[in-house]
Amino acid sequence: MSLDAATFDSVDDVVARFAQHGYLADDRLATTVFLQSRLDKPILLEGPAGVGKTQLAKSLAEVTGRPLLRLQCYEGQDESTALYEWDYGKQLLYTQLLREKIGQIVGDATTIHESVERIAHEDSVFFSERFLAPRPLLEAVRSDVPVVLLIDEVDRADEALEAVLLELLAEYQVSVPELGTYAAEHLPYVVLTSNNTRDLSAALKRRCLHLSLDYPDAERELEIIRSKDTGLPEALARTLVDVVRGLRDLDLRKAPSISETIDWARTLAVLGAKELTAEILAQTANVVVKYDRDLRRTLEVLPKLVDPNAVVPTSRDRGHQHGPGSGHSHGHEDHPHRHDDHDPEPVRDPAGQERRAAKDEPGRHTAPNYGIAPPTRSLDVGRGQGERSFHTRGARRRPV
Ligand SMILES: Nc1ncnc2c1ncn2[C@@H]1O[C@H](COP(=O)(O)OP(=O)(O)O)[C@@H](O)[C@H]1O
Ligand SMILES: [Mg+2]
Known part of the structure; x- marks a missing residue:
C-alpha cells in the first residue's frame, strides 16, 4: 500500500483497493486508472448507462480520500454553471446597502457620462473574489487539496461546453478576466463519462485516456x-x-x-x-x-x-x-x-438510429446535480457586468 493514498503502486494495487471499496475493476479499467495517476491525464469513459462509469469516479474519490466535485452535464448548458459566475444577488444587495455611499460618489457629477465614469472607477470592487461564485471546474482548480473532478455525461452538453473543457483539460487552469488566471496547485484526477449519445470531439478524446466500458462478462x-x-x-x-x-x-x-x-x-x-x-x-x-x-x-x-x-x-x-x-x-x-x-x-431500424434516439430519454437531465436549475433560470446573469472571456465564442444554444 502506498504511503500517499492518492498514488497507486501497480495495476494490482488499483484492483485491490477499489475492491475494498466495493468496486470491481477489470484489468483494462485498473490499468487506465493506474496510468491516470502516473500521467496526470483525464480519463474518458464511454459506454451504455449503468455499467459503472459514474461509480468509478465516486470510488476513485473514496479510495484516494479525495473530495469529489461533480459537474453533471445537460443540453443547453452554459459555461457559467461549469466555470464560475458573478454572484448577482450579492452584488445587488451590496449596491443597495451602499446606496448612500454610491450617492456621495456620483453626487456632484453634472452629466450622466460623468456619473457612469465615477461608478466605473469603482467597479473592480464588485468583480472581486468576494462576488465570485466558483462552479466545479474553477473549484477543482482553486482547491487547497487535490480532488477528483467528475464531468458526468459530457455527451449531453453542447460542443461549446466541450471547448471550455479543453482549456481546463489541457492546462489545468481557468482564467477569470477580471481577476487573472487560476492554475491548479494540486492536479485533480479528472473523470469524464459519456453515454455515447453523440460523438465527442477528437480534440477532447486526444487529451484523455479513453476507455470504452461495456456490460461485464x-x-x-x-x-x-x-x-x-x-x-x-x-x-x-x-x-x-x-x-x-x-x-x-x-x-x-x-x-x-x-x-x-x-x-x-x-x-x-x-x-x-x-x-x-x-x-x-x-x-x-x-x-x-x-x-x-x-x-x-x-x-x-x-x-x-x-x-x-x-x-x-x-x-x-x-x-x-x-x-x-x-x-x-x-x-x-x-x-x-x-x-x-x-x-x-x-x-425497422437496422442502423439502430431510432433505437438510440429512443434511449436518449428526454428531460432526464433537466435537474443537474450541480448548480442552478438550467431550464428555468436565465444563464445570462452577470454577463455584460464584466468582460467575460467567452463573449467571442458566439451565441449558445438556449434551453428549450
Ligand atoms: N465494476 C463494478 N463494481 C461494483 N459495482 C458496480 C460496478 N459497475 C457498476 N456497478 C453498480 O452499478 C451501479 C450503476 O453504475 P453507474 O456508475 O451509475 O453507471 P453509469 O454511470 O455507467 O451509468 C453502481 O451504482 C454500482 O452499484
Ligand atoms: Mg452515470
Whole structure:
C-alpha cells in the first residue's frame, strides 16, 4: 500500500483497493486508472448507462480520500454553471446597502457620462473574489487539496461546453478576466463519462485516456452481485445473471444494466424466492424493464431464458405460464436463447438510429446535480457586468 493514498503502486494495487471499496475493476479499467495517476491525464469513459462509469469516479474519490466535485452535464448548458459566475444577488444587495455611499460618489457629477465614469472607477470592487461564485471546474482548480473532478455525461452538453473543457483539460487552469488566471496547485484526477449519445470531439478524446466500458462478462457481474450482499442465494444469482444477459440480447429500448440486476436480485431475495421460475421473474420484471413494449417482449421470452426447452406460450394463453425454473445456468458465449427466430416486431431500424434516439430519454437531465436549475433560470446573469472571456465564442444554444 502506498504511503500517499492518492498514488497507486501497480495495476494490482488499483484492483485491490477499489475492491475494498466495493468496486470491481477489470484489468483494462485498473490499468487506465493506474496510468491516470502516473500521467496526470483525464480519463474518458464511454459506454451504455449503468455499467459503472459514474461509480468509478465516486470510488476513485473514496479510495484516494479525495473530495469529489461533480459537474453533471445537460443540453443547453452554459459555461457559467461549469466555470464560475458573478454572484448577482450579492452584488445587488451590496449596491443597495451602499446606496448612500454610491450617492456621495456620483453626487456632484453634472452629466450622466460623468456619473457612469465615477461608478466605473469603482467597479473592480464588485468583480472581486468576494462576488465570485466558483462552479466545479474553477473549484477543482482553486482547491487547497487535490480532488477528483467528475464531468458526468459530457455527451449531453453542447460542443461549446466541450471547448471550455479543453482549456481546463489541457492546462489545468481557468482564467477569470477580471481577476487573472487560476492554475491548479494540486492536479485533480479528472473523470469524464459519456453515454455515447453523440460523438465527442477528437480534440477532447486526444487529451484523455479513453476507455470504452461495456456490460461485464457473466462471472464479473456475478461477482458484483455477490459483493452487494443482495441476499439472493448463489445458484439463483447465477441464473439471474444469465437471464439478464439474455434480455440484453433483445432489441429492448432500454437494456437492463448492472444496477438493475442488483435491484432484481434484492427484490427476489426480499420475496424469499427459492428458485427462479419464469413466473416469479415475470412478476418482478418491472424492476428491470421500464417500458411497456420492453416488458411485453420480456414476458414473452422469460420462459425460454430460464429453460431453453420451455414452450413459449402465445399471447392468448399467457397468464398461466409453466416455467419449470430449472435454476441451471447456461453459457452465454453462443447465446442459445436468441429468440429472434420468431420476433413479433420486425426490425425497422437496422442502423439502430431510432433505437438510440429512443434511449436518449428526454428531460432526464433537466435537474443537474450541480448548480442552478438550467431550464428555468436565465444563464445570462452577470454577463455584460464584466468582460467575460467567452463573449467571442458566439451565441449558445438556449434551453428549450
Ligand atoms: N465494476 C463494478 N463494481 C461494483 N459495482 C458496480 C460496478 N459497475 C457498476 N456497478 C453498480 O452499478 C451501479 C450503476 O453504475 P453507474 O456508475 O451509475 O453507471 P453509469 O454511470 O455507467 O451509468 C453502481 O451504482 C454500482 O452499484
Ligand atoms: Mg452515470
